Amino acid sequence: MLLALWPVLAATALEATAQEAAVPASAPAVADAAVPLTSAVKSTLAAIQDNWLQWDSAFQRGEEGSAGISIDDLLQTAGELGMSRLPEVCSAVLARATISAADGGTPRARWALDMAERLDPGRPEVEFARAAVARHEGRYAAMLWSELVGYTRLGSVPLFWRLTVENLLIWAIAAVVVSGALFVALQLAVHGASLIDDIAEIVSRKRTITTAYLAALVVFILPVLVPAAWVVLPLYWAILLLPYARPSERAVIATVVAVLIATPFLLKAQTRRVAVELSPPMDAARSLGERRLYGGLIKDVEAVRSQLPDSPAAVHVLADLQQDLGQIEHARLLYQRVIDMEPLNVAAHNNVGVYYLRRRETSQAIDHLEKAASIDENRLEPHRNLWSLYRDYLAFEEAEQVLARVRALAPNGVANWFTEEGPAAIVVMRDGYERAPEIRKLLRASWKPGSLEPAASFSIGRTVAVAAFLAIAVVIAVLLPRFRGTGRRTRRSGPGWRALAWVPGLGSMEEGRGWRAFLAVLVPVSVLLLPRLTTLGYRIPWGFNPGTATIWVVGALFLLFYLVRRWLRARSEGAGVV
Numbered sequence: 275m276l277l278a279l280w281p282v283l284a285a286t287a288l289e290a291t292a293q294e295a296a297v298p299a300s301a302p303a304v305a306d307a308a309v310p311l312t313s314a315v316k317s318t319l320a321a322i323q324d325n326w327l328q329w330d331s332a333f334q335r336g337e338e339g340s341a342g343i344s345i346d347d348l349l350q351t352a353g354e355l356g357m358s359r360l361p362e363v364c365s366a367v368l369a370r371a372t373i374s375a376a377d378g379g380t381p382r383a384r385w386a387l388d389m390a391e392r393l394d395p396g397r398p399e400v401e402f403a404r405a406a407v408a409r410h411e412g413r414y415a416a417m418l419w420s421e422l423v424g425y426t427r428l429g430s431v432p433l434f435w436r437l438t439v440e441n442l443l444i445w446a447i448a449a450v451v452v453s454g455a456l457f458v459a460l461q462l463a464v465h466g467a468s469l470i471d472d473i474a475e476i477v478s479r480k481r482t483i484t485t486a487y488l489a490a491l492v493v494f495i496l497p498v499l500v501p502a503a504w505v506v507l508p509l510y511w512a513i514l515l516l517p518y519a520r521p522s523e524r525a526v527i528a529t530v531v532a533v534l535i536a537t538p539f540l541l542k543a544q545t546r547r548v549a550v551e552l553s554p555p556m557d558a559a560r561s562l563g564e565r566r567l568y569g570g571l572i573k574d575v576e577a578v579r580s581q582l583p584d585s586p587a588a589v590h591v592l593a594d595l596q597q598d599l600g601q602i603e604h605a606r607l608l609y610q611r612v613i614d615m616e617p618l619n620v621a622a623h624n625n626v627g628v629y630y631l632r633r634r635e636t637s638q639a640i641d642h643l644e645k646a647a648s649i650d651e652n653r654l655e656p657h658r659n660l661w662s663l664y665r666d667y668l669a670f671e672e673a674e675q676v677l678a679r680v681r682a683l684a685p686n687g688v689a690n691w692f693t694e695e696g697p698a699a700i701v702v703m704r705d706g707y708e709r710a711p712e713i714r715k716l717l718r719a720s721w722k723p724g725s726l727e728p729a730a731s732f733s734i735g736r737t738v739a740v741a742a743f744l745a746i747a748v749v750i751a752v753l754l755p756r757f758r759g760t761g762r763r764t765r766r767s768g769p770g771w772r773a774l775a776w777v778p779g780l781g782s783m784e785e786g787r788g789w790r791a792f793l794a795v796l797v798p799v800s801v802l803l804l805p806r807l808t809t810l811g812y813r814i815p816w817g818f819n820p821g822t823a824t825i826w827v828v829g830a831l832f833l834l835f836y837l838v839r840r841w842l843r844a845r846s847e848g849a850g851v852v
Contacts, residue, residue, distance in 0.1 A: 278344075305833025311572070314600050321351045322567075326363055329389075333370055338385045344387045357567035364394040365817030368403040372818070375407040383407045394566070396430035399818035406818075423823040430525040431559060434814055436551050441811030447537055448810055449803050453796040454530030455508040457523075460783040462511060462789055465518035470494060472754055493750065503670055506744070513747035517754045522788030529768055548812055550717045555581050559591055559710040578713065581720065586615040587713050590622065590706030597702060602629060612706075620646045621705035624656045628702055631663055639663060655701040661688075798836060801829045 311319075329344035352360055371386035387407065391400050401424030408417040429434050462469075473493055494514075512527050519527070550556055558574035561567075582588040593608030606629045612622040627642030640663065646656035657680045663737055664673035680688050778798055779791035805822040808814055 293540075301701060305630070310601070310604060312601055313598070315601065318351055318354050322348060322360070324530065325351060329367075330370070332368075333374075333382070336379075336382050338382075341389060345392055349392065352567050353569060354441045354600075356565065356595075357665060358565040359567065361394050361397065361817060362568045363567050365399065366391045367393060368399060368818045370452065372403050372406045372410075375410040380407060380411050383410075384768070396427055397817070398424040398427040398431060398434060399422075399816055402820035405820070405824075414686060418824055418827070419514045421820060424820060432564075433551060433557075434816075435800070437548070437812050438807075440548055440815075441807045442695070443540065443544060444745070445800075445803055445807050446809040447533060447540070449796060449800040450530060450533050451537075452803070453792060454527070454533075455519045456514070456795045456799065457526055457779070457788075457792050458508045458512045460777075460779050461515045461519065461523060462794070463780060464783050468518055469514060469754075473750070473761060479678045493746075509744060510747045513744065513751050516751045520786040520788055522786065523791075524788075526788045535783070535792070543763070544719050546718055550714060550721055551771060552812075552815075553577075553581075553717060555588075556710070556714055556717055556758045559713045560590060563707045563710045568605075582713065582716050585716055586612050586619070587706070587709040587716065589615070590619070590709055591623070592706075593622070594706035595624065598705070602632070605629070605821075618649050620650045620653050621703035621704075623649065624653075624659065624701075624703045627656070628700055629657060631659060631700065636663065637834050647731045651679070653703075654684060655703050658699070658701050723781075798833055801833050801836075804829055 316373050325344050325348045329348070332338075332340035332344055348360060348363060349358070352358065367386055367390040371383040371390065374380075374386065375383040384407065387400060387404050387624075390403070394400070401420045405417045405420035405424065405765065406422055408414070428438055470491065509531075510802055516524065516527075549675035554570070554574040557577055557579040558571060561571060562575070575592055578588045589608055590612050593605050593612060596602075596605035596608060606626060608627070609622045609626045612619050613626065616622065623642045623646035627639045627646060630636075630639035630642065640660070643656045643660045643663070646653070647660060661673050661676040661680075664670070664676065675687055702817050779794035782788075782794060805825045807825075
């Protein structure tokens with residue numbers, strides 16, 4: 275599954291740079307080139323591929339110990355690049371585990387799942403895969419629990435959480451609109467007979483009663499001739515029923531119409547947000563902040579630079595990546611460019627100072643570190659690097675002055691300074707990885723409609739037809755009170771009507787409690803639409819798709835509980851008005 279992953283990464287690197295030699299410090303063009311990779315970095319990436327193949331071989335042989343060693347090597351190798359998570363390798367391990375469980379190898383699948391958790395801790399898909407393994411074992415309670423735990427982990431993956439929130443917006447809009455249509459159906463059940471009788475009586479003044487009722491039925495179902503009649507009919511009927519509706523019913527209809535009017539604007543804004551979240555630049559910025567290494571990372575980081583060429587945040591992210599890759603010279607050029615764009619950037623000054631510190635160019639190192647320390651005294655990293663520099667060069671008086679400054683700011687800030695020697699005493703600041711929100715904001719500002727833009731099929735003829743039918747409904751609704759007042763509102767009774775008392779909202783509609791009737795419809799509609807969350811909205815790019823079985827089970831149980839509760843309440847009240 276991952277055989278092509280790291281070779282693709284290497285191919286991207288080869289395409290990005292034609293030379294592997296050390297870059298001279300005076301070559302500013304390097305900072306504007308595609309992300310270059312040295313031979314050492316490419317060897318490290320190739321080692322990840324080799325470690326994956328070793329794990330796969332050990333897994334196929336069922337050797338848990340050897341597989342565990344390969345996982346250790348994978349994480350150690352990724353750590354050499356400043357990364358701690360391997361989401362694509364984790365997904366491949368989950369695939370191996372679930373396939374093994376389906377073939378009866380559940381013990382092997384279990385320890386593979388534990389290893390997948392190490393590769394990307396807190397990932398929802400690990401629990402979803404664990405649920406699949408439990409299902410193959412026949413442990414259905416464990417399956418349900420693992421899937422629920424997986425959904426609670428959505429917050430640990432910002433992309434999944436953001437897409438889930440966006441899908442919940444679409445789900446809420448759909449639930450309100452569908453419930454509004456059903457609310458109109460309840461109105462028809464309560465007021466429909468009065469409406470037809472009144473229309474027929476108006477027509478019967480000039481026609482026979484049979485013709486009058488036929489004409490009333492034609493007026494009643496006239497919009498079926500319009501394309502997309504399922505959209506027009508509820509609005510048409512809602513307008514016709516306005517003379518018969520109570521104030522609470524009219525308030526519900528007004529609310530649903532307001533949601534319909536606001537929906538295009540909400541969805542347009544949402545399209546921009548989702549397009550940015552799913553864009554390669556945002557994926558790179560987000561993954562770097564989470565220390566996730568995936569096959570297309572290098573290419574996506576370059577996309578950040580290409581789409582935001584004048585953004586210091588984009589340059590800063592790339593500089594931090596080069597720093598973690600060990601390509602110090604490239605990183606120094608990029609940090610210097612960040613300083614040119616943001617002269618008061620503490621992290622960039624600190625990291626350039628660290629660069630010169632390691633090269634033993636003390637004068638330039640002190641200049642940048644002192645600058646960083648003066649910009650923001652509360653950031654202790656530049657102070658620590660200065661102290662290390664002075665101590666290593668036996669400038670004890672200057673080192674003591676740095677300690678005094680830090681102790682005044684943070685008395686416990688120097689507690690571990692004396693226990694760490696050598697490279698561990700030098701601190702690199704990776705503030706660029708924390709600039710994902712800024713990059714998101716810039717991408718939204720520069721966003722242009724693309725493939726995610728919903729196609730708007732506009733037809734003048736259809737629009738005119740819809741407007742004409744709605745105008746007819748308005749005219750009829752205005753004329754009805756003049757001929758028939760506000761219509762007849764007789765309360766239905768009898769065995770047939772009581773048999774329908776369990777229908778959500780019908781009893782409340784009969785009693786004139788519009789909001790209660792609407793909520794009685796909204797609850798089951800929301801439950802039934804919940805399993806369609808990703809179908810209605812955007813597909814979440816799971817590494818392991820959980821499916822909707824658990825959501826359906828939970829939704830069905832909740833709906834059953836809701837209907838039983840209504841039925842028991844109907845029996846206790848004798849009429850069941852809910």
